[in-house]
Amino acid sequence: MRRARRDAACALTVVALAITAGAAHGQSSSGGFIVIGAPGDARVLEQRALTVTPSGAVAVSFHGDDPTGCRAAGSCGVSGTVVWTPGSSGFVSLARYRVRGKTTSEVSVLFAGPGRGAGVTAAVRRRAPDGTTQSCADAYAPGYGSLAATIHGDGDRARIRFTTGDGTPGLDLTTRCAGPALADVAGVLPSVTTSLRALRRGRLTLSLASDRSFAAHGLAGTVVSTLSLRLGRSAAVSTGQRSPSSAGARHRSLQVDFDVARLEGAATATVGGTGPGCSLLDACGLTGTVTARPSATHGRLELLALAPARVSGARLRAAVGLRPGARPRGVEVVGGGIIPRGGSVTAALSRPPPDDAPCSDDTVPAAAFVSLVVTGGRLRVDLGGGQDGLADPLRTRCPGPTSADVLGAAPLASGSVPLSALRHATVTVDLARSAAYATGGYRGDFHAALRLVLRRRSVTEHVYRGG
Amino acid sequence: MRRLLALSVACGGIAWASAAASAAAAHPMLESTLRTSGDVTVTWHGDTARGCAAMGLCDVSGALTFVPAPTASFDFQRAGAGLSPVGSSGSGFAGAVVRVRRDGAGGPGSCSEALDLEDAGPELFPAAGGALQLSLGGFQRGLSSGRCAGPTAADLADVLPVAPVDAARLLARGARLDLSGRRPLVAGPFSGEVVSSLVAVLSPLRRRGSGGVRRIRVSQRPRNGGRRLRVATRSVTYRILPVSGTSTSPFAGAPAPGCEPFDACATTGTTTYALRSTGGTLVVTRVHVFGGAAARRLARRLGMSVSADGAGAAVFATLRGGTLGVSESVRPGGGTECRDDAPGELPSLDAALAGGEVRLTLGEYYAQSGGGPLRTHCPGPELGDVLGDAPLASGALSLRSVGGRSLVVGLRDSARFSAGGYTGTRSASFDLRLRRTRVSHSTRTLVVG
Numbered sequence: 001m002r003r004a005r006r007d008a009a010c011a012l013t014v015v016a017l018a019i020t021a022g023a024a025h026g027q028s029s030s031g032g033f034i035v036i037g038a039p040g041d042a043r044v045l046e047q048r049a050l051t052v053t054p055s056g057a058v059a060v061s062f063h064g065d066d067p068t069g070c071r072a073a074g075s076c077g078v079s080g081t082v083v084w085t086p087g088s089s090g091f092v093s094l095a096r097y098r099v100r101g102k103t104t105s106e107v108s109v110l111f112a113g114p115g116r117g118a119g120v121t122a123a124v125r126r127r128a129p130d131g132t133t134q135s136c137a138d139a140y141a142p143g144y145g146s147l148a149a150t151i152h153g154d155g156d157r158a159r160i161r162f163t164t165g166d167g168t169p170g171l172d173l174t175t176r177c178a179g180p181a182l183a184d185v186a187g188v189l190p191s192v193t194t195s196l197r198a199l200r201r202g203r204l205t206l207s208l209a210s211d212r213s214f215a216a217h218g219l220a221g222t223v224v225s226t227l228s229l230r231l232g233r234s235a236a237v238s239t240g241q242r243s244p245s246s247a248g249a250r251h252r253s254l255q256v257d258f259d260v261a262r263l264e265g266a267a268t269a270t271v272g273g274t275g276p277g278c279s280l281l282d283a284c285g286l287t288g289t290v291t292a293r294p295s296a297t298h299g300r301l302e303l304l305a306l307a308p309a310r311v312s313g314a315r316l317r318a319a320v321g322l323r324p325g326a327r328p329r330g331v332e333v334v335g336g337g338i339i340p341r342g343g344s345v346t347a348a349l350s351r352p353p354p355d356d357a358p359c360s361d362d363t364v365p366a367a368a369f370v371s372l373v374v375t376g377g378r379l380r381v382d383l384g385g386g387q388d389g390l391a392d393p394l395r396t397r398c399p400g401p402t403s404a405d406v407l408g409a410a411p412l413a414s415g416s417v418p419l420s421a422l423r424h425a426t427v428t429v430d431l432a433r434s435a436a437y438a439t440g441g442y443r444g445d446f447h448a449a450l451r452l453v454l455r456r457r458s459v460t461e462h463v464y465r466g467g
Numbered sequence: 468m469r470r471l472l473a474l475s476v477a478c479g480g481i482a483w484a485s486a487a488a489s490a491a492a493a494h495p496m497l498e499s500t501l502r503t504s505g506d507v508t509v510t511w512h513g514d515t516a517r518g519c520a521a522m523g524l525c526d527v528s529g530a531l532t533f534v535p536a537p538t539a540s541f542d543f544q545r546a547g548a549g550l551s552p553v554g555s556s557g558s559g560f561a562g563a564v565v566r567v568r569r570d571g572a573g574g575p576g577s578c579s580e581a582l583d584l585e586d587a588g589p590e591l592f593p594a595a596g597g598a599l600q601l602s603l604g605g606f607q608r609g610l611s612s613g614r615c616a617g618p619t620a621a622d623l624a625d626v627l628p629v630a631p632v633d634a635a636r637l638l639a640r641g642a643r644l645d646l647s648g649r650r651p652l653v654a655g656p657f658s659g660e661v662v663s664s665l666v667a668v669l670s671p672l673r674r675r676g677s678g679g680v681r682r683i684r685v686s687q688r689p690r691n692g693g694r695r696l697r698v699a700t701r702s703v704t705y706r707i708l709p710v711s712g713t714s715t716s717p718f719a720g721a722p723a724p725g726c727e728p729f730d731a732c733a734t735t736g737t738t739t740y741a742l743r744s745t746g747g748t749l750v751v752t753r754v755h756v757f758g759g760a761a762a763r764r765l766a767r768r769l770g771m772s773v774s775a776d777g778a779g780a781a782v783f784a785t786l787r788g789g790t791l792g793v794s795e796s797v798r799p800g801g802g803t804e805c806r807d808d809a810p811g812e813l814p815s816l817d818a819a820l821a822g823g824e825v826r827l828t829l830g831e832y833y834a835q836s837g838g839g840p841l842r843t844h845c846p847g848p849e850l851g852d853v854l855g856d857a858p859l860a861s862g863a864l865s866l867r868s869v870g871g872r873s874l875v876v877g878l879r880d881s882a883r884f885s886a887g888g889y890t891g892t893r894s895a896s897f898d899l900r901l902r903r904t905r906v907s908h909s910t911r912t913l914v915v916g
Contacts, residue, residue: 055885083727085725123728137579138579139581139728141582141583226722275662276530276660279530280568441532
């Protein structure tokens with residue numbers, strides 16, 4: 001079972017390969033395969049894969065809305081459209097597994113990107129005090145999107161909707177233009193209900209067409225979907241789970257689970273719209289700050305040491321800092337987890353006079369991925385970042401740079417502690433980053449000072465057979 | 468690949484995967500890490516002095532911002548006193564965003580697009596005098612304004628800055644390359660500027676742990692005499708006479724919301740891809756493989772299509788000299804008409820055997836690469852949107868008719884498309900007129916290792 005967890009990070013790649021190598025040719029895959037999102041102690045009953053050819057798009061059209069507070073937010077003169085277009089292909093994973101006597105089925109749809117015209121684009125207009133109309137046009141790739149459904153028990157109906165494993169909507173609407181936050185439209189995003197039996201057969205088309213309205217935080221409008229998914233043939237794929245008697249070398253694993261006791265602090269980007277790209281973003285002269293204050297008092301991280309079974313448990317403990325001693329050769333240490341969304345992201349942006357409608361916003365930051373890396377006798381902790389595949393941690397309803405503009409490929413903040421610090425029940429890691437940025441019409445500075453407090457929850461050791 | 472394999476086996480020679488690898492196989496690999504910061508922004512606007520009025524593009528202004536992959540790793544081997552780059556790998560994504568504003572009749576409208584840069588990455592090239600040259604974006608499709616109005620890939624082919632890298636200095640202490648600067652841009656009816664704030668830092672070279680490059684033998688001289696395959700062949704060579712033809716695609720903006728990102732709503736237009744080629748060659752080789760089932764299996768491994776009685780065939784086709792031009796007429800948002808044309812590269816002509824026919828495919832490459840950068844300065848669908856995963860056109864020639872003095876093969880295509888904010892139809896017609904030039908017979912024994 002530990003093997004299944006270890007493979008989780010590779011699951012999407014494996015699924016994609018299985019689709020490419022097997023399903024596309026009407027064959028079953030013989031490669032290793034795990035259930036996305038299934039608990040580590042799940043017994044996989046069935047795993048199927050289907051190719052999907054998406055068409056259409058999801059468009060969010062919006063305008064400033066007085067009843068929901070556009071005056072306070074400075075968005076009364078704003079209107080526009082944000083369109084998410086899926087990549088030209090994708091795949092569907094259908095899994096059924098049993099945990100502690102209960103059966104659960106999961107369906108997930110992932111789109112390959114960026115592809116032809118895929119990603120998120122925005123066309124936003126702003127009525128300026130002088131009566132002119134200014135416009136912001138932007139595009140952002142990859143603009144991920146994922147759909148999923150979870151069916152408990154032996155039911156056959158699956159409601160497939162935009163969602164991710166951490167419970168947030170599985171759609172990226174990030175651009176540099178003003179627009180609604182994903183949470184504002186989460187309740188009206190398209191979904192489709194279908195039967196698991198039909199999915200197992202494959203060769204069907206799912207329509208997610210819808211037209212629904214929303215109003216929140218100074219913006220109101222509609223979400224129109226013309227999204228349609230043409231599913232190909234369904235093919236069974238190997239679960240990758242082996243019987244206890246199956247062949248393979250013996251391995252030993254040591255898993256250290258941490259509870260997130262506290263995440264606090266702030267990360268602030270100063271924003272200045274300038275440079276040759278600012279005019280088409282309606283950003284020239286825009287100044288202010290965007291401050292993320294992620295806050296968490298729960299969440300789970302894990303650190304996993306893996307080695308051949310001949311390596312003792314004591315040496316694995318040394319590899320993850322629980323005992324003194326150097327990290328033995330042949331021990332692989334990986335770790336990470338997701339910190340749930342919480343805290344705030346605030347934007348306070350203004351334009352030079354005569355513009356009298358500064359944009360201010362306060363929203364909740366997205367969940368953040370935490371990476372744990374053991375290197376040189378220390379545990380390095382990287383928090384979030386512009387390209388971790390989760391939602392943008394600096395995104396608000398105001399215009400402004402993306403976290404990829406500000407951070408590039410770097411994490412939101414990083415820090416490290418000596419491995420010996422893990423001998424204590426509580427580990428405190430200070431995370432920081434300071435950098436200047438200048439790209440895509442914006443420039444400014446970024447400064448993060450955060451503190452992550454972890455509390456060791458459990459240490460478990462297993463010996464297993466496997467590849 | 469099969470053709471290559473068969474060729475190398477037939478020649479009994481040795482093919483190496485990489486000339487660079489074979490030249491320096493014994494040397495340890497060196498590695499340098501590249502870190503980049505900054506971006507390149509290209510801005511443009513319709514310029515009356517450059518004829519924008521005649522093309523209906525005077526009300527257009529736009530910008531393209533390119534951000535290279537933040538890090539990359541280069542592998543080198545020593546080549547005399549210098550260095551030979553043997554590979555690279557990127558980390559993080561390169562990104563490019565196009566933003567275009569259209570004012571005037573039918574406006575205002577805005578078109579934006581995130582370009583697909585999956586294949587973009589920094590590259591190091593050998594340059595004169597043992598030096599190296601760094602390019603921060605190697606693109607198969609090229610930087611362009613995409614589906615929006617603006618410069619084409621040909622206009623922007625040289626827009627990204629390149630910098631010489633001193634190999635000796637790189638060996639000693641790495642290199643910091645200032646690629647910043649600004650220069651004017653002229654691109655068809657547009658004038659503008661290229662502004663770069665790029666800085667690239669190459670770390671000092673260090674030894675890679677994994678040792679040198681290994682030689683890969685694709686084929687070798689047969690050991691123990693190898694296996695012998697006796698084959699009789701009859702080849703018929705045709706000259707393909709000069710070819711012309713068109714693929715025409717009337718299009719319109721897709722229904723909202725799909726049209727909105729590309730300012731394509733209420734847009735109508737027509738794109739025509741016109742082929743002009745001086746001709747080419749088609750060779751059809753009928754084979755007979757002597758021997759039993761094992762010989763036939765071996766022949767099939769070499770790429771020959773062989774039936775149970777030992778009869779088979781192989782085909783080869785190519786076009787030489789010419790272009791595939793694109794011309795476009797479009798009314799963005801129902802406003803001012805934009806007309807433009809641009810030359811493009813000659814598409815490939817591929818031949819394959821299927822069901823007793825020679826299948827001829829024009830532009831198979833487009834189907835595999837997503838269409839390529841064939842665009843005009845007007846807004847509109849890309850070739851990949853129009854073709855999807857299909858080639859430009861295809862047709863078939865019965866194997867029975869091969870040998871005739873003159874043949875005509877019609878390459879056709881007709882389909883609907885809906886992609887990239889546009890919907891429309893495509894209709895292609897190209898006639899290949901073939902004239903037989905040579906018939907040859909032979910019987911030979913191939914030694915297969």
